[in-house]
Amino acid sequence: MIDLKQLQREVYQNKVEKGFNITDICREFCYLQGELAEAFEAYDRREPGLGEELADVAIYLLGLAEILHVDLESEIVRKIEINRKRKYVTENGVLKKAEG
Known part of the structure; x- marks a missing residue:
C-alpha cells in the first residue's frame, strides 16, 4: 500500500537536497499547472510518456x-x-450536484 504521507516527505526532502524551490508558493502552483498542461499535451497528441507526465503532476502536488x-x-x-x-441530478442533459 502506498503511504502518501511518506511520499510527501520524500518529495519535499528531494526538493531540499536538490535546491529546488520550497518557499515561493505561487511558483509551485504555476509549476503544478505547467506539469498538468504537459500531461494534457501528451494525452492530446497520443504521445508516449503520459504516465510520466501524470507522475510529475502527482509529485508536484505532493511537494506543494x-x-x-x-x-x-x-x-x-x-x-x-x-x-x-453527494447526490447528483441531470437537468437539461447536464449532470449537477443536487441541493441539500
Whole structure:
C-alpha cells in the first residue's frame, strides 16, 4: 500500500537536497499547472510518456502539500467520502450536484 504521507516527505526532502524551490508558493502552483498542461499535451497528441507526465503532476502536488503542511492523504480520504455521499441530478442533459 502506498503511504502518501511518506511520499510527501520524500518529495519535499528531494526538493531540499536538490535546491529546488520550497518557499515561493505561487511558483509551485504555476509549476503544478505547467506539469498538468504537459500531461494534457501528451494525452492530446497520443504521445508516449503520459504516465510520466501524470507522475510529475502527482509529485508536484505532493511537494506543494508538504510545503503547505497539508496531510493530502487524509484530505483525499475525507473528500472521497464527501463525494460518495453527494447526490447528483441531470437537468437539461447536464449532470449537477443536487441541493441539500
